[in-house]
Amino acid sequence: MxxxxxxxxxxxxxxxxxxxxxxxxxxxxxxxxxxxxxxxxxxxxxxxxxxxxxxxxxxxxxxxxxxxxxxxxxxxxxxxxxxxxxxxxxxxxxxxxxxxxxxxxxxxxxxxxxxxxxxxxxxxxxxxxxxxxxxxxxxxxxxxxxxxxxxxxxxxKVLADVGLLGMPNAGKSTFIRSVSAAKPKVADYPFTTLHPNLGVVRVDTNRSFVIADIPGLIEGAAEGAGLGHQFLRHLARTRLLLHIVDIAPFDEGVDPVQEAHAIVEELRKYDEGLYNKPRWLVLNKLDMLPDDERDARRDAFIKAFGWEGRSFGISAISGEGCQALVYAIMEHLDANKYQEDEVATR
Missing domain, CATH: 2.70.210.12 (GTP1/OBG domain)
Incomplete structure (x- = not known):
């Protein structure tokens, strides 16, 4: 449909x-x-x-x-x-x-x-x-x-706890396939995701959250370029954004730091409220790097990007690091829900 x-x-x-x-x-x-x-x-x-x-x-x-x-x-x-x-x-x-x-x-x-x-x-x-x-x-x-x-x-505006941000082919669909039962289309060309996908991530019997994957953003999205701007509204209800970055792009001319800055700028142009939501950095495709280069490449990216928030390194296709990220998300959502409930009862 x-x-x-x-x-x-x-x-x-x-x-x-x-x-x-x-x-x-x-x-x-x-x-x-x-x-x-x-x-x-x-x-x-x-x-x-x-x-x-x-x-x-x-x-x-x-x-x-x-x-x-x-x-x-x-x-x-x-x-x-x-x-x-x-x-x-x-x-x-x-x-x-x-x-x-x-x-x-x-x-x-x-x-x-x-x-x-x-x-x-x-x-x-x-x-x-x-x-x-x-x-x-x-x-x-x-x-x-x-x-x-x-x-x-x-x-x-779909109801999801966590939203995925990133350039086309950053690995968002692969990540949601890895941690949930959702099966969005995955291919080696950009814009394989044409509409939002929702996946339920079950941490244990009584704890789960919903994650939303939208089409990738590109520079100029706030002015209508690409597909992702049409679906940014679906991130409005989320409580946490994951900014997924391809740290090992096939094209050597692509600068992951520049692309990450472009995503953040498009988010700010589209909606200041969305820009100010809690946001974590997720560096994907670690499996494409030699083991002895991973930590150095990750640290270099974070320094060049000027990132001071929480960051994670994963390989969505192999599942490496995904479980630790899922548990961290669940703890964050539980802690925030507890704080929201406390405020509501005051």
């Missing part, structure tokens, strides 16, 4: 039914009173988060969604039937905004979370409501109110 992570739709709530202006006309009551019923309520449009849905592909080709109109009122005190609601099921992590105002309508971050997108119109009043001691035969009735209608922008 094609991965679709954004869509623009129009939603139309149902109009309320009109009230009726009718009178009783029975054999022995020639001057019977009013008996016009109210119109039914128009149907509303709701969105509900569903963890069994992964993309917004259902909203790429069907753009308009209408709820049912309320029935008109009828004689004999018959009220109109309310219109059926329309429910749009979307992936967990979908953010919905009003295109006209830019206002965030909903951030559906939990399964079964439900939100009203457009409210149905109220039904009109029948003439039975206008009867009084001075007006025994009212002919007044009111029309139903129109339902709300909006043009909405839907954007999927």
């Amino acid at each position: 094609k991965f679709i992570d954004e869509a623009t739709i129009k939603v139309f709530a149902g109009d309320g039914g009109n009230g009726a202006a009718t009178f009783r006309r029975e054999k022995y009551e020639p001057e019977g009173g009013p008996n016009g019923g109210d119109g039914g309520r128009g149907g509303s449009v709701y969105a509900i988060a569903d963890r069994n849905i992964n993309t917004l592909v259902d909203y790429r080709y069907t753009r308009s969604f209408r709820a049912e109109r309320g029935e008109n009122g009828r004689g004999s005190d018959c009220y109109g039937k309310g219109g059926e609601d329309t429910v749009l099921r979307v992936p967990v992590g979908t953010v919905i905004t009003d295109k006209a105002t830019g206002r965030t309508v909903a951030d559906l971050a939990e399964h079964d979370q439900k939100v009203l997108l457009a409210k149905g119109g109220i039904g009109g009043l029948g003439n039975i409501h206008f009867k009084s001691s001075t007006n025994r035969a009212p002919k007044q009735c009111t029309p139903g109110e129109p339902g709300e209608q909006f043009e909405l922008y839907m954007e999927l």
Whole structure:
């Protein structure tokens, strides 16, 4: 299935039914009173988060969604039937905004979370409501109110604890294959990852985290170059970023330090909040270096890059160093969750 992570739709709530202006006309009551019923309520449009849905592909080709109109009122005190609601099921992590105002309508971050997108119109009043001691035969009735209608922008931000950053072919997909059950495409050419991949990393029976791999970034991504900029939104909810660097590129003309600086700069240009997230440096493809050169090459890179945070050396293809990195990530996430819980209970 094609991965679709954004869509623009129009939603139309149902109009309320009109009230009726009718009178009783029975054999022995020639001057019977009013008996016009109210119109039914128009149907509303709701969105509900569903963890069994992964993309917004259902909203790429069907753009308009209408709820049912309320029935008109009828004689004999018959009220109109309310219109059926329309429910749009979307992936967990979908953010919905009003295109006209830019206002965030909903951030559906939990399964079964439900939100009203457009409210149905109220039904009109029948003439039975206008009867009084001075007006025994009212002919007044009111029309139903129109339902709300909006043009909405839907954007999927996947829910992951850890996000992977790096140039194309840095080894991000190989890493996620190595530590989880996810099987993204791996090949010896750039841009093999065309859409985000999620993998669940299970540390032990009751401890796990979700990791997200997005297409690689290149210089100029913040201005639209390459593919990765389209998917940086999926890192917005992560609690830790892993910057994966190919420390042993095949092309001798490629400077890993320059490429690493380019990634950090693109991150800063795209979103300052994303730039300020906790970020670790992961030097990949150590297996491509002789054993006696690994430590020296790693130290030289960190010094040239000016890195002062946590760093790890791994070989994603052989699994070397991956287990230690996974345990470190789990400890970091657990510690942060404990701190967040403490703040929430204060």
